[in-house]
Amino acid sequence: MNTSSTTLKPIQVGLLGVGTVGSGTFKVLARNQQEIRRRAGRGIEIAMVAARDVRRAKGIVGDHVEVVADARAVIANPAIDIVVELIGGTGIARTLVLEAIARGKHVVTANKALLAIHGNQIFAAARERGVMVAFEAAVAGGIPIIKALREGLTANRIEWVAGIINGTTNFILSEMRAKGLDFDAVLKEAQRLGYAESDPTFDIEGVDAAHKLTIMSAIAFGVPVQFDKAHVEGIARLHAVDIRYAEQLGYRIKLLGITKRREHGIELRVHPTLVPAKRLIANVEGAMNAVMVQGDAVGTTLYYGKGAGAEPTASAVVADLVDITRLATADPDHRVPHLAFQPDAMADTPILAIEQVVTAFYLRLAVADEAGVLSKITTILAEHGISIDAVLQRESAEGERQTDLVILTHDTVEGRLRKALAQMQVLPTVLAPIVSIRKEELA
Ligand code: HSE
Numbered sequence: 129m130n131t132s133s134t135t136l137k138p139i140q141v142g143l144l145g146v147g148t149v150g151s152g153t154f155k156v157l158a159r160n161q162q163e164i165r166r167r168a169g170r171g172i173e174i175a176m177v178a179a180r181d182v183r184r185a186k187g188i189v190g191d192h193v194e195v196v197a198d199a200r201a202v203i204a205n206p207a208i209d210i211v212v213e214l215i216g217g218t219g220i221a222r223t224l225v226l227e228a229i230a231r232g233k234h235v236v237t238a239n240k241a242l243l244a245i246h247g248n249q250i251f252a253a254a255r256e257r258g259v260m261v262a263f264e265a266a267v268a269g270g271i272p273i274i275k276a277l278r279e280g281l282t283a284n285r286i287e288w289v290a291g292i293i294n295g296t297t298n299f300i301l302s303e304m305r306a307k308g309l310d311f312d313a314v315l316k317e318a319q320r321l322g323y324a325e326s327d328p329t330f331d332i333e334g335v336d337a338a339h340k341l342t343i344m345s346a347i348a349f350g351v352p353v354q355f356d357k358a359h360v361e362g363i364a365r366l367h368a369v370d371i372r373y374a375e376q377l378g379y380r381i382k383l384l385g386i387t388k389r390r391e392h393g394i395e396l397r398v399h400p401t402l403v404p405a406k407r408l409i410a411n412v413e414g415a416m417n418a419v420m421v422q423g424d425a426v427g428t429t430l431y432y433g434k435g436a437g438a439e440p441t442a443s444a445v446v447a448d449l450v451d452i453t454r455l456a457t458a459d460p461d462h463r464v465p466h467l468a469f470q471p472d473a474m475a476d477t478p479i480l481a482i483e484q485v486v487t488a489f490y491l492r493l494a495v496a497d498e499a500g501v502l503s504k505i506t507t508i509l510a511e512h513g514i515s516i517d518a519v520l521q522r523e524s525a526e527g528e529r530q531t532d533l534v535i536l537t538h539d540t541v542e543g544r545l546r547k548a549l550a551q552m553q554v555l556p557t558v559l560a561p562i563v564s565i566r567k568e569e570l571a
Contacts, residue, residue: 138171139453142202142233144178144224145214146185149238149265152438153212153445154189164446168453172446178202203228210452212445213237222246229253229261234456236448238265238441244339247346247353251466258460262448267340268293268417270440271433272447277347277421278468284423286348288388290570293340295415295435296331297363297383299323301371301400302413305380310368323415333362334383334398341385344419345396349389349477350469354396357479361399370492370563373534374402377518379490380410381565393480402490402536402567408432409570420570428570483543488517488567491535493552494560497524501557502533512548514540530559536567 143150154174157164165171178199179185185195196202203211203224211228215221218241225242228235230253237243243250243263254261264274268291277286292298296318303314315332318324330336342355363383374381379402388395403410408430412418417435422428434440455463465471495501502521509516520534537545549562 136170138173140175142176142208146179149441152442156442168450240266240339244342244355265444269435270443287422291419294337299415334360338398345387347468359397359482393478490565492563496557497531
């Protein structure tokens with residue numbers, strides 16, 4: 129064994145919060161302590177924990193770890209080298225992270241909302257103080273996607289990143305497809321089974337995915353985190369009928385977070401998306417996560433795994449602890465930059481408005497089943513320079529006077545499509561609000 133690993137005193141860690149991820153971290157560190165020491169070159173020890181319920185926390189961490197109710201006592205302890213923030217949210221968590229940094233502590237956090245919204249401030253404070261802020265657990269749980277984007281793919285000009293980065297919504301979509309059910313019915317079932325939170329708003333409205341996407345976009349393109357510029361749509365308005373039509377056309381519908389480099393800016397968007405059923409990512413089912421990254425040298429890569437849960441997330445937290453342990457004595461200028469690019473080399477490339485985004489579309493129109501309807505619609509699309517890729521019309525039942533018309537377009541600028549939709553919507557033969565869902569080939 130390397131002599132340094134036997135002589136250096138273990139690095140001292142303080143945990144803020146001992147919920148699911150905190151107890152997972154404790155377990156993984158305890159179980160794999162020999163392997164982790166061999167890798168890190170020194171031991172990693174949780175020395176102090178702050179928890180709201182001190183008695184419960186003591187039951188988890190045992191007698192050798194000091195448990196306190198006041199998180200500031202952990203931050204103020206001069207013996208603590210690394211503070212792990214597992215509180216979540218952007219309130220007290222932000223204050224505590226900034227205080228830990230100000231006291232010269234390295235920080236590990238699983239808090240995507242905090243970094244997507246306040247990351248620029250937090251990273252600047254950390255740079256100033258010469259400490260590391262590590263956040264592998266904030267994006268896609270156990271999948272080492274931050275490591276891959278920031279280091280493994282560092283040779284590449286990254287072109288785009290597209291991911292299933294919310295397990296709750298992927299579980300719901302998988303169930304909707306498998307059972308032919310509508311959103312509300314599946315959500316209730318998901319809540320009953322514990323797959324969805326009792327307040328699932330952040331998940332189903334796409335906000336959680338947008339937090340994670342914002343962080344990946346910053347790392348992929350070397351731009352500041354800009355959550356406020358993300359276009360965010362969730363899955364609550366998806367209908368089983370669209371999942372069915374998509375399937376007939378060879379597609380699955382997934383909630384994707386997509387960020388793309390374009391000539392004049394960066395696309396940053398979360399929305400339900402048709403993906404060819406033959407793509408591996410279209411076959412990621414249940415609560416699993418997957419992220420595709422397209423780099424100019426490597427081509428397309430895909431990362432798959434558990435995006436949540438005690439030990440998968442702890443796997444990422446402990447990896448960050450090992451990274452910090454290895455680099456703690458390195459000159460801060462020689463560490464991996466927080467957002468992959470050197471802070472003085474960040475780009476100010478704008479995030480594009482959704483009207484400027486280029487994508488293909490799935491359209492479903494409830495139309496009167498009479499002569500000339502299809503031609504009026506295709507004329508409007510043609511007038512806006514939108515090319516049709518495929519058309520599907522449901523055969524109407526005996527005596528039925530209306531039908532569904534499903535159109536797949538080729539890539540178009542979204543603003544153009546919106547204008548065409550507005551014209552189609554007022555046609556007397558279009559009988560209900562038109563459904564439009566973006567489509568990506570991810571080729
Ligand atoms: N609520 C998230 C999900 C897990 O459903 O994927 C933590 O980000």
